Amino acid sequence: MSSATSLAAAIDPRTRMSQERAELHQIDASTRVLALIFLGTSAAWLLLGTLFGLISSWKMHNPEFLSTHEWLTFGRVRTAHLNTIIYGWATNAGIGVSFWLMARLSRTLLRHAGILYVSGAAWNLAVLIGTFGILRGDGQPVEWLEFPRYVTPLLFVSYALIGVWGIVTFRFRRGEHTYVSQWYLLAALFWFPWLYSVAQIMLVFAPTIGVIQALTNWWFAHNVLGLWFTPIGIAAAYYFIPKVLGKPIHSYHLSVVGFWALAFFYNWAGVHHLIGGPIPVWVQSAGIVASLMMVIPVIVTAINHHLTVVGCFQQVWNSPTLRFIVFGAMNYTLASLAGSAMALRSVNSVTHFTHATVGHAHHGMYAFFTMVMFGSVYYMLPRLLRKEWPSAFLINVHFWGTAAGIALYVVALSVGGWIQGTQMLDPKNHPDFLQIMRDTQPWLLARSIAGIMMAVGHIAFVFSFVWILLKKRSATETDPTLFNTPPALKI
């Protein structure tokens, strides 16, 4: 990429920077079509998944709603919501962000894009067919693995191609060092197919016996959260925070500790879904210990991010990317600490089986992962399309709708779930199950309202997305779309 430079240019410190920028633009350009495919499809799935979520939520306080048709019964719509969000929205966004980051961090052009075209098409086709299958009743009754059998081969092939591509890109990396985000992404790309394959074999194709199914199920499902989505989210946060602020991450050594501690402890945490259940007590205890030990990587990562942002908090108000990413990163800390607390037997005896669990799940998947993905998209798209976001107002609507929405969601279900759990533990004062159920109603209604707020945010997001795709490139548009323009940037 270097061409013969004059002596003056060779001495000028800006030359190297502009060369690096040119390199970066070339890398971005090579990822453009694929990133747009994965991010575009993720946005479409987000809307569909939100609709399924709203319907499910509404049914929980208005059970007559859409109740006459089998395809829309709660047990199926709720499942369709979960799978379109996880495999449609979150995984597509995760893959799009991952390989854009991988290409940039490996400082190499996207090679063999053809592999990823096939992969993207196969993945989305599989999710579409799978969603229909769930509504039709062909779904597998295994949590987080409900797509019918006929979809599995397609998902597997698609993913295998992505995994191979990830390894190839990493192999062709330039530079003596690897950055922390690369470790997390490589790990995520490797862990996910193993989790998925083992779960498919042991739960769907050759089901194992008895409660081992439950152990396998929750090893799988919790690890999809902890070893697939979380590393991608953390990798993105570790990239965008220093990138937008123009400062390096505070500590290399903390990031190493954080990575290996997460890899080691998160793997075992999944058993906390079965505390108190008909499984050996020793493995329950192991899951509880691992869940508590997660405090280590979580605090380490929080310290690292915080000490990087400290002194620059004003930028969080100015930059859309940073606002979403920092919101996400802070909620990673909060959701994880809450999760560690919920693994304690004393707390778990209250929250287990209640709506508090659902609140916690959304705290992690939405307030952390989804918000980080939103922030990533706000950074990526202008660089991929060489256009700027058309409306800061729409981004604001997106942010406040989703941030306030998820805050209401988590608070409503945590409080409601706590009350529910406390009452369930007290058969003397609360003997009537139906009354306990009635007491949850206002909290479930609050959750639906939160869902509507989040839906408004999503609509604003997709509107912006389509608008920036369709608008014409402009030579005079040079400023990034920020919420507020800091004085230093004003010309």
Place this chain on the structure above:
Amino acid sequence: MNNGPLLFLGIFFTIAFSWSGIVLTNLIQQDEIGATQPHFDKDSESLVPAPLSGLAKQGQQVYAELGCVYCHSQQVRNSVERGGGVSPDVERNYGKRPNVARDYVQDGRVFLGTMRTGPDLRNIGQRQPSVDWHMLHLYQPKITSEDSIMPPHPFLFEQRPIVGQPSPKALRLSGQWAPPEGYEVVPSARAEALVAYLLSLRTDYELPEAPKFVE
């Protein structure tokens, strides 16, 4: 950390370790203590737990297809009073004893569940042995359970004109839930299978490794 193979090894080791510990070890251990086989009960001279009947097995498929597991758990847990426990399930009459691993070996598909939006169903066959109650409850939960948020399942039933005599299986509906004059509501084969499955859910036998029945 630039060494690709070493990074890969560490990443592989962590997942292999957790799978081996959580899944493989328990598979081996459960097998070694005989917990993957039913127990021969000398008093009743039968294997417990008993396998599901054909109709109940079909009903289990209906249970799976409709997503019942997302609101109903199937695990009676030990209570604090009885030592080492978590929730007063026995006191709430969810069962006469807590469930252990071997209770599930004949299930095929295990539905431990993770939510109690509705009550635990592991012993619903004991708690509610009436076919009529279940049919009414599935058709429109509010009939038997005031203000219930359980979804109605009208698609498991057929509303048809009465020809000659009413069917003996017709649901006894009244008030706002009754069908129009001259019509009756009868359960479909899927509804009958599902109810057979629900009635099969009963932990009415003891196991040597399980806590004894509460009298």
